[in-house]
Amino acid sequence: MQDELDDYLHYLRVERGLSDNTIISYHQDLMEFQRYLINDHIDSWKNVDHYTIINYLSNLQKQNKAKNTVVHTVSSLRHFFRYLSGEELIGADPMLQVDTPKSGQYLPQVLTTSEINKLLKAPDVSKKLGVRDRAILEVMYATGLRVSELVNLTLDELHLDMELIQPLGKGDKERIIPIGEVAIDWLKRYINTVRVRLLKGQSSDYVFLNAHGRQLTRQGIWKNLKLYVHKAGIEKNVTPHTLRHSFATHILENGADLRVVQELLGHADISTTQIYTHVSQKRLTEVYRKYHPRA
Incomplete structure (x- = not known):
């Protein structure tokens, strides 16, 4: 699993030209998901289905993660599994059956x-x-x-x-x-x-x-x-x-x-x-x- 993740991060940096901060953000989301899979005894991206992802997102909500954190996680997973599917490293893309939750209404802090x-x-x-x-x-x-x-x-x-x-x-x-x-x-x-x-x-x-x-x-x-x-x-x-x-x-x-x-x-x-x-x-x-x- 780690090899595919490393290849994906390399793809983001070299082929997509994303910034270091964006790549770090994706990496953190995916590493947290990977730890969840390991604890759930799932050792291959091929074995992840949409039920696994839905359970993971539900777990994040039970941890009282902010809505925008969950939305960002879904985005990170969507891009990653699209990459795996495009590279034929998995069969069907499980994220195709996962809806993106609506983000929380966030108003930025502003100084007078x-x-x-x-x-x-x-x-x-x-x-x-x-x-x-x-x-x-x-x-x-x-x-x-x-x-x-x-x-x-x-x-x-x-x-x-x-x-x-x-x-x-x-x-x-x-x-x-x-x-x-x-x-x-x-x-x-x-x-x-x-x-x-x-x-x-x-x-x-x-x-x-x-x-x-x-x-x-x-x-x-x-x-x-x-x-x-x-x-x-x-x-x-x-x-x-x-x-x-x-x-x-x-x-x-x-x-x-x-x-x-x-x-x-x-x-x-x-x-x-x-x-x-x-x-x-x-x-x-x-x-x-x-x-x-x-x-």
């Missing part, structure tokens, strides 16, 4: 503009790492970058004279994103006064570096953000993706077109972007009063 301002001011900019972290927060909120895009951002992808950046997103797709003057100012301050000190004579293409002059990691971003959220007195559960959610929500609330937000976020399907249409009641009231003839 007041909370954003407190968070942006949290780093101590009298220290070099404080300048770096202020630049990071400003860039994330100004552009809606994914944390993976931020840590992999290179100097060549900055076009600050044109007020643009050109990150490499999911599926190695490039997109062009405008970046505001405030974020540019902090980015230039970091690059010109701090980054060269962090390098200590080394060289690196990456924009954001750790204290040793090497590429900053996703874990490093998470750790620092947690400290600044606490320092700012924000009690919400804030992750790097919260800044992306806040970026999208705030520009929608201020009148941006959904298609524009889709392009800025790098979503392949606008249905993914539509989750950000949960605009505030204040915004809805303003639009109603402005455009309805009897308002």
Whole structure:
């Protein structure tokens, strides 16, 4: 069983060109399923039928797994068994008889503009790492970058004279994103006064570096953000993706077109972007009063 799973992961990386994070996500789902099969004394993918899968999904629900976790698991299994069937490693695809459950209604956590301002001011900019972290927060909120895009951002992808950046997103797709003057100012301050000190004579293409002059990691971003959220007195559960959610929500609330937000976020399907249409009641009231003839 492990050989087929390893071959599938290789296929995802080499032939499908999926990102490491996506592959890790699939891998985790499939490894958990494989452990379930082993405990159930099933030692071959050929012996998995749709009853096995339904029982497994029922088991996940009994463990109080979130609806979206179950939905993601079904998606992972569907892609995997489609691959096995296409490679003729199994007979009939058991997932053809398994429906995808509806995902839970999920509204992303969003910071208010007041909370954003407190968070942006949290780093101590009298220290070099404080300048770096202020630049990071400003860039994330100004552009809606994914944390993976931020840590992999290179100097060549900055076009600050044109007020643009050109990150490499999911599926190695490039997109062009405008970046505001405030974020540019902090980015230039970091690059010109701090980054060269962090390098200590080394060289690196990456924009954001750790204290040793090497590429900053996703874990490093998470750790620092947690400290600044606490320092700012924000009690919400804030992750790097919260800044992306806040970026999208705030520009929608201020009148941006959904298609524009889709392009800025790098979503392949606008249905993914539509989750950000949960605009505030204040915004809805303003639009109603402005455009309805009897308002």
